[in-house]
Amino acid sequence: MSGPLSFVAGTSDAGERLDVAVAAHAALSRSAAARWIDAVEVTVDGAPARRSALLGAGQRVVLPAIPGHEPVEAPPLPPVRFRDEHLLVLAKPAGLVVHPGAGHHGDTLVDALRTAGVPLAPAGGEDRPGIVHRLDRDTSGLLVVASTDAAHAGLVEQLRERSVQRRYLALVRGTPPPRGTVDAPIGRDPADRQRFACVSGGKPARTHFTTIASRRIGDHDVSVLACRLETGRTHQIRVHLRAIDHPVLGDPRYGGDGAAAQLLGVPRVALHAARLAFTHPVLGTPVDLVEPPPDDLAGPLELGGMGDAWQEALRSD
Secondary structure: OOOOEEEEOOOOOOOOEHHHHHHHHHOOOHHHHHHHHHHOOOEEOOEEOOOOOEOOOOOEEEEOOOOOOOOOOOOOOOOEEEEOOOEEEEEEOOOOOOOOEOOEOOOOHHHHHHHOOOOOOHHHOOOOOOEOOOOOOOOEEEEEEEOOHHHHHHHHHHHHHOOOEEEEEEEEEOOOOOEEEEEOOEEEEOOEEEEEEEOOOOEOOEEEEEEEEEEEEOOEEEEEEEEEEOOOOOOHHHHHHHHOOOOEOOOHHHOOOOHHHHHHOOOOOOEEEEEEEEEOOOOOOEEEEEOOOOHHHHHHHHHOOOOOHHHHHHHOO
């Protein structure tokens, strides 16, 4: 949010710092609220105030809009596939950024959760409350979010122990071997700091894949892969598949925007988190969820004669 805001401090705001109260009233992280306060002249009862000012009940706070910024409306809450008092699992749509960061404030999944009143575990941090793992902006599929710190700690530990099962469906160029593992460290691409690459000295990363189906589309071979992560590096599947010359279709950043993607009408990165399985971190019960690919990927799969491949991908080891 960056439009104007005004409110009268209530009893719950009394004694709070200005940035803390603004964060609560605007459904922002404290750091985002502080950036807003620093960008404009904020008044408390008509007098200029700093972010560290302590509020009293009944005081009126006024924040102008940030110059050059339009108010950003929080996105709608994505479909919820599982929810209890400790955590929830959502079907994140492609195009939605998970948490605030450079260029994204007010339009993220965290903003949607806050606006919907979903409790989020503070342990994730000011900008990432409840977040224990992420999906790339253009990747769709299942994502778990913690509502309590106990759930957050338990999920983080399961991810560290690699006991969370994450199965991805990828539509790629070419015909990879029936099975394979890419074990290559990932770091910033020295030639383009906006990308990642397999580089010496990068963070360890391992991706297992199984080729489920392959088809000839015009003059091009395409395949559906089931990918299983052992680690969770940024852009991991996309980087690893590019490294073995089978880039994910619809992914111009990593070489997947060629003719095959155009023939199939792939509108975005053809990567989908189709299965998520873990042990409930508080109750100890199994949680195992499956999410079919959305229409924007189901259409290209059907066109390529691989419409049912995603179901086989979930059964592969």
